[in-house]
Amino acid sequence: MIELNATLIAQILNFLILVVILRLVAYKPVARLLEQRSQKIQGDLDKAEADRKEAEATLVQYRQKLSDANIKAQEIVDKAEKVARDEHDASIEATKKEIELMKKNAEEDIKRDRERAVSQLRTEVVSLSLAAAGKLISKNIDNKENERLINDFINQLDKEKLGDLSC
Numbered sequence: 001m002i003e004l005n006a007t008l009i010a011q012i013l014n015f016l017i018l019v020v021i022l023r024l025v026a027y028k029p030v031a032r033l034l035e036q037r038s039q040k041i042q043g044d045l046d047k048a049e050a051d052r053k054e055a056e057a058t059l060v061q062y063r064q065k066l067s068d069a070n071i072k073a074q075e076i077v078d079k080a081e082k083v084a085r086d087e088h089d090a091s092i093e094a095t096k097k098e099i100e101l102m103k104k105n106a107e108e109d110i111k112r113d114r115e116r117a118v119s120q121l122r123t124e125v126v127s128l129s130l131a132a133a134g135k136l137i138s139k140n141i142d143n144k145e146n147e148r149l150i151n152d153f154i155n156q157l158d159k160e161k162l163g164d165l166s167c
Contacts, residue, residue, distance in 0.1 A: 027051065125150075125154055129153060130146060130150060
């Protein structure tokens, strides 16, 4: 069994004094240090959670901005395509108008050339008719009567040969 002697009582007393001293000197600072460390770890965990939530919110914002940017980009592309189509249509319309104008001018040129050719032909026919008539007709008719006869002849030729086309 255990003997109770002075040494054992002194050791128990020393042990109790040591526990009290350690409790006063070491336990409270170590417990305080552990509590501070625990609070710091919890604070870091809370901060990490807040950062994660903030990162998620930022990610949502960036995705929304990216979606908005894609929509705006598509709108810009659509607008550019519409402008290009409008310019193309306007260009085609301008070309059509220019072709119509060129066609009209060409028709007017053809009409003027035809009138000029008919006029020259008429003048040559008159000259030839006068020369032929002068040789064939021995009787002398005045110039007015000659021109009237020739113009009547030419007008009759115009209706017969040209198909009554206006000059």
